[in-house]
Amino acid sequence: METISVYLDNMFAGLPRNPELERLKRELLSGMEEKYLELKREGKSENEAIGIVISEFGNIEELTAELGIGPAGTKQAVPVLSEEEAYLYMAAKRSSGLWTGLGILLAACGVALFLVLDTIFENHSLFSDNGSGTMLGLIGMFTLFAAAVGMFIHSGMKLGRFKNLEQVFRLPYALKTTFQRGQFHYARTFRLALITGVCLCVLSPIFIFATIYVNDDLVPYGVSAFLVSAAAAVFLFIYYGNIQGAYTKLLKEPDLTPEKKEEERIAAAVNAVVWPLATALFLFTGFVYHRWDINWVIFPIAGVLTGMSNVFHIVKRKNVS
Amino acid sequence: MISSDVIRGYNDTMILYMLLDGESYGYEISKNIRQLTQEKYVMKETTLYSAFTRLEKNGYIESFYRDESFGKRRTYYRITPLGLAYYKEKCEEWKVTQQVVNQFIREW
Known part of the structure; x- marks a missing residue:
């Protein structure tokens, strides 16, 4: 009986939804189910009964023509996403979020490790020559960087095979409801993760202030703690954001306008430029000018900038329309 | 099995005939058509339901819900006076059609 309902779902998947x-x-479903039950009563096997019911279904275009939904040609050009593929995408997106987040965490730990090692060796002069701490720190940092890059590549490859989701697709109705329910239940977790992440972000500079207050020599430790806790926040954003993103992507309406697509593309481009630049600037001002006490404001500024660029495009679009 | 092309113009007539003696619902109508034709004609599901849609739009039939046992609710159909007039028209049309086509049928 399930087969009949799935068959009908697929037949209707490419059609608009209206009462x-x-x-x-x-x-149709109740008629087909009744036919199926009667065939079973007549002693037909499960497969036979379903086979007969489906063979006597007819042609969905006969119905759409009658309802004036036009030749379904353009509608059918939109590929329907299968259940298996949708769940695979969901899993890949989750795992990719995990690896990207871990990679960023690891990279931040690398910088923190370098700062800590460099400072320890300098302050306590464990070795006569000053360079060994820096050397050790650099080695540790680049080892962690290498691992992080490995994770980025791994996560990129996981998503690589879902390039076709960049195209327009349709989700079968039943699957859509399942995912809508899933997203609804997930909303609480997502909100919690976001709040935790934002709190971490807002509170992380406290480490720097605290060390400035106690002793200027401790500032590199404060910066390390700041970096790691900020990276932990970024991990939360990326991991939970990726899951939320997967839901949004799967549930989005298939008729995405070119303007909207352009907007998404610009936002991605802005993010790709602003954040690495901010990080580079942060590290540069820190290591070269030793202004760890104040240079962290680069990140909030970068955040505001990317936010403003998004708002700018939305306003522009509103004006055009 | 009859080709659906030949019979297309008379699906509506068959359904209206099935409603002449009282209201009925989708599956019952299709089952009765199958039995009446000794399984020589089986109306496809989509044919049946697009015919219901068409007939109802034209005012030839009306639909209503009726609660069955086991809490099941079925859509029933009944023929309207307009539908009856249309049916009679189709019967006349068929008689003429039959006569015309019969002119070209040679018995072997």
């Missing part, structure tokens, strides 16, 4: 079609679908 008239929903009613027709219910009618």
Whole structure:
């Protein structure tokens, strides 16, 4: 009986959703189920009964023509995403978020490790020559960087095979409801993760202030703690954001306008430029000018900048329309 | 099995005929058509329901819900006076059609 319902879902997957079609679908389902049950009573096997019911279904275009939904040609050009593929995408997106987040955490730990080692060796002069601490720190940092890059590549490859989701696609109705329910339940977790992340972000400079207050020599430790806790926040954003993003992507309406696409592309480009630049500037001002006490404001500024660029495009679009 | 092309113009007539003696619902109508034709004609599901849609739009039939046992609710159909007039028209049309086509049928 499940097979019949799935068959109907697939038949209707490419059609718009409206009350008239929903009613027709219910009618068809109850008629087909009744036929199926009667065939079973007559002693037909499960497979035989389903085979007969489906062979006597007819042609969905006969219905759409009657309802004036036009030749389904353009509608059918939009590929329907299968259940398996949708779940695979969900899993890949989650795992990619995990690896990207871990990679960033690891990279931040690398910088923190370098700062800590460099400072320890300098302050306590464990070795006569000053360079060994820096050397050791650099080695540690680049080892962690290498691992992080490995993770980025791994996560990129995981998503690579889902390039086709960049195109327009349609989700079968039943699957759509399942994912809508999933997203609804996930919303709480996502909100919690976001709040935790924002708190971490806002509170992380406290480490720097605290060390400035106690002793200027401790500032590099404060910066390390700041970096790691900020990276932990970024991990939360990326991991939970990726899951949320997967839901959004799967549930988005298939008719995405070119302007909207352009907007997404610009936002991605802005993010790709602003954040690495901010990080580079942060590290440069820190290591060269030793202004760890104040240079962290680069990140909030970068955040505001990317936010403003998004708002600018939205306003521009509103004006055009 | 009859090709659906030949019979297309008379699907509506068959359904209206099935409603002449009282209201009925989708599956019952298709089952009765199958039995009446000794399984020589089986109306496809989409044919049946697009015919219901068309007939209802034209005012030839009306639909209503009726609660069945086991809490099941079915859509029933009944023929309207307009539908009856249309049916009679189709019967006349068929008689003429039959006569015309019969002129070209040679019995072997």
